[in-house]
Amino acid sequence: MSMSSDSSFPKNVHLETVPCICGSPHIDPKFSITAPDYINNIKGDFTIVRCSQCGLMRTNPRPDRNSIHIYYPSSYTPYSYQPQKTTLLSRLINFLAGSPRKLPDIPAGKALELGCSSGAFLEVLRDKGWDVLGLDVSSEPIRIAKSKGLPARLLDFSDFPPATEKYNLVCAWMVLEHLHDPRSAFKFIHDSLDDHGYFLCSVPDMDSLLFKLFGKYTSFLHLPNHLFHFNEQTLSLYLSHAGFQITRVRRPGSPTTLLKSVYILSSELNIKLLRNLSLFLLSRSPVATSVRLLLFVLSGPLNFSGKMEIWAQKSF
Numbered sequence: 001m002s003m004s005s006d007s008s009f010p011k012n013v014h015l016e017t018v019p020c021i022c023g024s025p026h027i028d029p030k031f032s033i034t035a036p037d038y039i040n041n042i043k044g045d046f047t048i049v050r051c052s053q054c055g056l057m058r059t060n061p062r063p064d065r066n067s068i069h070i071y072y073p074s075s076y077t078p079y080s081y082q083p084q085k086t087t088l089l090s091r092l093i094n095f096l097a098g099s100p101r102k103l104p105d106i107p108a109g110k111a112l113e114l115g116c117s118s119g120a121f122l123e124v125l126r127d128k129g130w131d132v133l134g135l136d137v138s139s140e141p142i143r144i145a146k147s148k149g150l151p152a153r154l155l156d157f158s159d160f161p162p163a164t165e166k167y168n169l170v171c172a173w174m175v176l177e178h179l180h181d182p183r184s185a186f187k188f189i190h191d192s193l194d195d196h197g198y199f200l201c202s203v204p205d206m207d208s209l210l211f212k213l214f215g216k217y218t219s220f221l222h223l224p225n226h227l228f229h230f231n232e233q234t235l236s237l238y239l240s241h242a243g244f245q246i247t248r249v250r251r252p253g254s255p256t257t258l259l260k261s262v263y264i265l266s267s268e269l270n271i272k273l274l275r276n277l278s279l280f281l282l283s284r285s286p287v288a289t290s291v292r293l294l295l296f297v298l299s300g301p302l303n304f305s306g307k308m309e310i311w312a313q314k315s316f
């Protein structure tokens with residue numbers, strides 16, 4: 001591992017160059033994506049490389065564990081907690097998505113959520129009779145979850161402790177891609193599960209049509225917050241190495257990833273009409289809401305949502 005400072009980055013950002021989690025430092029010379037931080041607009045470009053050994057893509061070099069927080073300012077979307085208004089769109093989406101999110105057909109028991117944020121999914125589980133615990137890296141969402149009577153604790157995901165409790169279900173929605181060492185998370189999750197317990201997760205999908213079309217402008221690349229960039233093959237590979245058997249792969253819809261990608265592309269290429277259109281379609285107007293509903297329904301089947309959900313059962 002080597003460290004470097006670069007004047008094109010904020011001076012408190014420390015970059016580290018790391019091999020793939022399979023151990024190989026070798027990268028596929030035919031694959032490279034370079035893009036800036038389109039979310040917070042902090043200066044500096046980041047590159048995604050692909051391991052020539054196992055195919056896993058990673059951000060390399062990347063901000064180290066001590067400086068990644070710079071890319072999670074308080075304005076970072078999942079950290080802003082305006083109470084969610086129940087709109088017609090959110091109700092329709094919940095209905096169409098079969099929300100509360102579908103769960104494996106097992107009796108309610110003990111469930112753990114990594115990256116529980118302010119507890120929306122913990123609430124869903126609790127309402128279905130589960131005994132829940134949420135873990136998150138940030139204290140403000142924990143405070144909100146607790147204020148709703150949900151058990152939640154702070155945990156540093158860059159250094160998982162040995163697992164002490166057993167659960168029947170562990171969930172991590174859009175979390176794995178943020179971790180410096182996803183293998184330590186897989187071990188912690190595996191050790192936290194009862195025999196035949198389920199691990200449910202979602203990640204952005206690098207095989208999605210959205211990424212094939214938008215490339216570096218794809219909104220879900222989310223550099224440099226996303227340190228690993230999975231597809232079905234690489235996530236399945238590492239889950240099976242960790243002792244899981246994949247039981248279900250699904251590509252749920254998303255009403256906004258396409259629109260956000262159009263916004264990034266048109267802003268960068270200065271296509272004002274398209275930029276204004278994408279901004280309008282991201283607004284709360286009834287027309288925009290209807291279009292997003294349509295996108296939500298179509299984006300999953302057309303592989304435009306960029307989101308992949310995997311169920312994995314502990315197999316050994």
Ligand SMILES: [Zn+2]
Pocket residue numbers: 020021022023024051052053054055056
């Ligand atoms: Zn590798």
